[in-house]
Amino acid sequence: MDQRRAEPDSGTDGSPVTLYGEFTATGNRKVRCAVSLTERDLIVQRLTSAPVGRSKAVLSLRDCVGCRAYRPHDNEDRAAHLSAYFYPLKRRRMSSGASRQRVEQCFRLAALQDPRANLDEAEKWARAVRERCGRNRLLADGMLTSQFSRPCRMMLLVNPQSGQGQALTLYNNHIQRMLNEAGVPHTLVITGELKAQCSPDRSICIFCVCQVVNGLLERPDWEEAIRTPLGILPGGSGNALAASIHHYSGASPVFSEELLLSCGFLLCKGLVSRMDLVSIHLSSSPRLFSFLSLAWGFVADVDIESEKYRHAGAARFTVGTLVRLASLRIYKGKLSYLPASKAHSSEGGLRNNMTLHCNNQTSSPSPAPLLCCQSGDSPCQNTLHNSCHSNNSLKVRRTESTPSRSATKAVPGPPDSLLVPLDQPLPSDWVVVQEEDFVLVLAMYQSHLAEDLMAAPEATLDDGVIHLFYVRAGISRSALLRLFLAMEKGAHVATNCQHLVHTKVKALRLEPHSPNGIITVDGEVVEYGPLQAEVHRGLGRFITG
Structure with missing residues (x-):
């Protein structure tokens, strides 16, 4: 000097x-x-x-x-x-x-x-x-805004097979240097190695969402465990959650490695926000929790059928859309929902408790104990994924519950105060869309369905609502294509398409009548049949920068 x-x-x-x-x-x-x-x-x-x-x-x-x-x-x-x-x-x-x-x-x-x-x-x-x-x-x-304590050891879960198989290379070329520059100690876990390294540690934050959310919520101490800050690094084909987090930061749209840099930067900043989670009940399967989307019809078909084009990266969805448009399908079913404006105040108790919990975190934001998430009967199998809108991203061990209020109180995770069992009639304040022919039903809780698809432009990380979209049969192929082209910038809601309906709900029930079809939750196929869902506002914690 x-x-x-x-x-x-x-x-x-x-x-x-x-x-x-x-x-x-x-x-x-x-x-x-x-x-x-x-x-x-x-x-x-x-x-x-x-x-x-x-x-x-x-x-x-x-x-x-x-x-x-x-x-x-x-x-x-x-x-x-x-x-x-x-x-x-x-x-x-x-x-x-x-x-x-x-x-x-x-x-x-x-x-x-x-x-x-x-x-x-x-x-x-x-x-x-x-x-x-x-x-x-x-x-x-x-x-x-709440921030996790420093130094906080992060655990990065990387699936080297995700997307185009570039996840590990992207980590080596960008994220490793970023975290070192930020002085953030971290452990890199290749998903096949997770079983040997998943001992609980209060200093560890997890940077994978797909399996971890359900694992945290099936712990007996789920109220503390779900406070573990989660993050996302895009490395797959869709990268919807990563695109949503980037969008909430207020930055202009970016893709591919530019999106990775943005998400890496947000992780280094370490600011923690509340995130909505949605509980989903299937007819013969236990409850699971979702963080992104639920789809039936056109969107689900494109997501799963485009798997064969995975080598094309994000372009797989464009190719899949064009293929499915060529042979457009109609789906028969019944859709019911509880409008956000009519939701009962019975959810207020849980919300207030969670708010106090988070406020305490602002002054003492230490992460909850790490849970090694399980899949099937053996713990920590190599199905964890660092890109959460991808077809193999949600293979979870689900909590053993039923849709009834009494049953959900007996298992870990928050009770569903707005739902009745699937075999019982819905309350009178629910709206029932009479049996119709649908082209698609899409429930979104975050803004993006893929890097380049802003399906719910009004969504925020913890707005406490499900953004429900459905398209009635009768729409032409060209009109449906225009909707998806407009969705790239979130302009589809303003197209005034007479076949598109968008409403904000607190809970929904879907009863497919077509004998065959695909239903996806966060991009993963689930049991085909009746289901219902309820949003839990601010239940999770996410690093948003």
């Missing part, structure tokens, strides 16, 4: 400079920089003219994932080094959108003869940057 000082700069918002220093660039000692730290920004002002480039950079601390101080391997060099890592949004070429791009700022501190003193100065800067980053994380739209 140079002894001669330049005039400290001020923040872009006029905030005062709290730390100032003059350093040389790590890669070129001829380049001197004046560095100013405010509550919101790191400002780098070049003091020398060479090499040619921008003379000033203002980097928002909201885009910073970490900062570290270190000594070089050369013991004869007394200098210390300071590196700060940013992922700001930058405009993409030939596009109006923006995506996260990595920016690293590295400085060399060698003002003092004592190497330890130089390292102490670098560590003072690193601590100050990290502390201000933490304060900027918690300040979201003027409100405090």
